[in-house]
Amino acid sequence: MSESNIVLNIRNVNKTFGGLHALGDINLEIEEGKTHAIIGPNGAGKSTLLNVCIGRLVPDSGTVEFEGQNMIGMQPHEINHAGMVRVFQTPEIFPDLSVIENVMVPALAKRDGIFKFNAFSSMAGEKQIADEALHVLEDLGLGALVNQHAGSMSRGDKRRLELAMGLIQHPRLLLLDEPTAGMARHDTNRTIDLLKKIKERGMTKIIIEHDMHVVFSLADTISVLAQGCIIASGTPDEIRGNPKVQEAYLGGAEL
Amino acid sequence: MSIPAIRNDWAVMAIFTVAVLTAPLWLAPIGANYPDLLQKFAIFGIFAIGFNILFGLTGYLSFGHAVFLGVGSYTAVWSFKLLTMNVLPAVVFGTLMGGVFAVLIGYVSLRRSGIYFSILTLAFAQMSYNLAYSVLTPITNGETGLQITMNDARILDGPVGDGLPSTTLFGLEMSGYSGFYFCATMLIIAFFISLRIFRSPFGLKLKAIKSNQTRMKYTGFNTRPYLLVAFVISGMFAGLAGSLMAITDPLAGAERMQWTASGEVVLMTILGGTGTLIGPLLGVGIIKYFENIFSALNEAGLHEFFAFMPDWLENIVVAVSSEFVGEGWHLTLGVLFMLVVIFLPGGVMEGIRRTTAVVRNLSKGPEKKAAESVGKE
Known part of the structure; x- marks a missing residue:
């Protein structure tokens, strides 16, 4: 890790909504050129984490450093120009254009x-x-x-x-929120191919995804989020073999 | 879209220019070719075009645009009083002053969107209206309205002879057709600016704000300055329209700022077609023309019109329809507006679009059938 270039560095990020601990002490480092997947059951805090990154939510504590610059408190449009761009899960397009x-x-x-x-x-x-x-x-x-x-x-x-x-x-870093949700199988495969192509061009990505097929075809590293905490991080193979992950997220199912 | 889209902006401008300058000719058959009414068309046309730059492109509905109209009028009259009876400086200062007020009101109002924005602009307008009536009497001359007098300075004009001087454009008196053509020239310039904005990257960004403002922020735009610039441009158009109202009759009153005047431009724009280039002008034409006809009608006129009916029926019809004319013209306007909003939410422009689509389908129909039968053989 020490030799490579860290693009995004999330340090001790906490966020509570009312009494709910949405994010608890999240630490995450994203290397340049890598595709990092964040998986986890519904309500694990995946989207909250993305929202903190792009300035939609301000965390209670912690820092989000993008290329050495703290993003906390910056406006969404400033974060966009810094090079961190989010692709939304529910299409946020311009419907009248x-x-x-x-x-x-x-x-x-x-x-x-x-x-x-x-x-x-x-x-x-x-x-x-x-x-x-x-x-x-x-x-x-x-x-x-x-x-x-x-x-x-x-x-x-x-x-x-x-x-x-x-x-x-x-973008220097592309945040993809479930890029294939709601797509037909052949569309999903097409999107995977496209994302692979982008990866070859060296674009760094974070992907939130439910579809394990997508995750294991694309990710270099994976973090598993459950109840607002990262319970495991590692390569796809490490995650696949991690009993804690199988219990918390996959319900013991074979991957 | 189905209207043959003229892609070349210069062709659009050429057609528009010819249409405006020949208006006295082609409006003659419907009796709308006298300078007073024509000038009204042009002035309200500028007002509506400007309003449409804000409402049509960004979706922000201002209910206080009459402020800028009033400010433009007052500024123009002050220019006549202090500087010169030449209309050019009056129009320039009126436009600029409209812009200054738009910066102030827009800066505060644009902190909110939707209904709250509308209410804020309405509040500003009513505030300005009441101030003009009361506290600001030294500037606005209160209820009487601001007029030119014999004792005004007019430092650029030098001493005048007997009687009040009239407004001029470098010696050309601004009454009758010369007044109309001056306003028409301004309308053509205003339309040209609006056309360029609609077709520009800036205009596209404004349309994107209307479509999904949240997304614009995550796309890397600070939307506030875009909205403020659109607001100020439309305020300047209103200021220009206001100053033009004072050029033939150098008089400015506070009632020009009343909320009904703000509401009227909303009606015109929606009636014609919000967000289209020509729509607001059609709305102006329709409302101002019918206002002219219906408000001039009286019961005697109606009796004459329905004279072909049997007497008992004639009396009933006249009794009912007399509610809709003269003073009651606003009732007609209300009904007209409701019909358009319910059946043609896109205004008259949508009506035209639908009609051309139907006509095109009809004319295509036989050819298609012929082609199909050939294919079968």
């Missing part, structure tokens, strides 16, 4: 920064942004839908669009 516009908006964010008053240039002149958006959409198999109204797409397509919106920003 066309598919390609949905992808062009995050591309504009990357180029224009937090605020830019470009009211007198024309969208029709944004060839580079449009090409880039088209490229990402074709990569995800949405090439035929570019001009469709995003709100009227199927749920699976919305999930992929959501992914495209994250990818076009070329």
Whole structure:
């Protein structure tokens, strides 16, 4: 661990909601270029952890260091520009815009920064942004839908669009919240292939996932979360053989 | 979308410019070609276009836009009083002052969204209206309204002869058609700016805020400055419209800021089609035209109109319909508005879109059938 580059360093993060201990003393290090999966039963605190990372929630204590910079207290848009981008579980797309516009908006964010008053240039002149958006959409198999109204797409397509919106920003760290939930089998496999391709390009990722098939095909390291605590961390093989994990999460089932 | 989309902005501008400048000709058949009404169309058109930049693009519904209208009028009249009777500085200062007020009101109101934003803007508008009536009388001349007088400084104009001077554009008197054409020019400029904003990256970002503001924040945008800029632009459009109201008749009163005036622009925009380029202008045209016709009608006129009916029926019909004309014109407006909102939530523009879609299907129908029968053979 000491030689490699730590992108995200979560230290002693605690979060309670009322009396509920949602996150208890979480410590996590993510290495550059690796895919780290966080698994755990429902209500284990997986989404809470992601929300702390992207600034939607402020933890009671602890630090989240991204590339050496503490993210606690920063605005969501600042965290985005630092290079940590989240792909949402329930599609948070722009339903009133066309598919390609949905992808062009995050591309504009990357180029224009937090605020830019470009009211007198024309969208029709944004060839580079449009090409880039088209490229990402074709990569995800949405090439035929570019001009469709995003709100009227199927749920699976919305999930992929959501992914495209994250990818076009070329994040330093991509947080994926159940990227394949609600997808048909062949769509899931397609998404796995795509995420593998992204991994080859060296993008660091955190994946929250229920589907063990997805987790074991993609993850370099896995952390198991149960009742707000990390009960095990390690390589897929270590996790597979860990009796504590089998009991807490997998109910003794064979993996 | 199904209206033949004219992709070239310059073609749109050319058509729009010609349509506005020839309005006195093509509005003649419906009797709407006198300068007073035409000028009203242009001024409220600017007001609605500006309102649509805020409401149509970002979804933030302001219920206090009449403040900027009033501010524009007062500023213009003060420009006539202190500087010159030339309308150009009046319009420039009116627009700028609208912008200044929009920065102040927008900065506070945009801390909230949805209904709370609307209520905040309404509160500001009513506050300004009451202040203009009472405490600010030295600036607004209270109930009487602000007017030009013989004793005004007018430091750029020099001494005047007998009687009140009239407003001019470098010597050209701003009355009748010259007044209309000045307003029409401003309308064309305003429409051009609005068109550019709609088609720009900035406009796309505003539409994205309307569609999903939360997502915009996680996409890396600080949405507050975007909203404030949209608010200020639309405030400046309203300020411009307000100052134009004072150019033919240099008079400004507090009633221009009343909430009914703010409500009217909301009605116009929704009636025509929120978020479309042309919709708000159609809304203005419809409301101002019918207001003109219906509010001028009286019972005698109705009797004449329904004279073909038997007397007993005529009396009933006139009794009922007289409630909808003259003073009761707002009843007609209310019914019209309800019908549009219930059956055409996208306004008149949606009606046009649906009609063209139906027409296109009908004209396509026979060809399709012919093609299918050929395929079978």
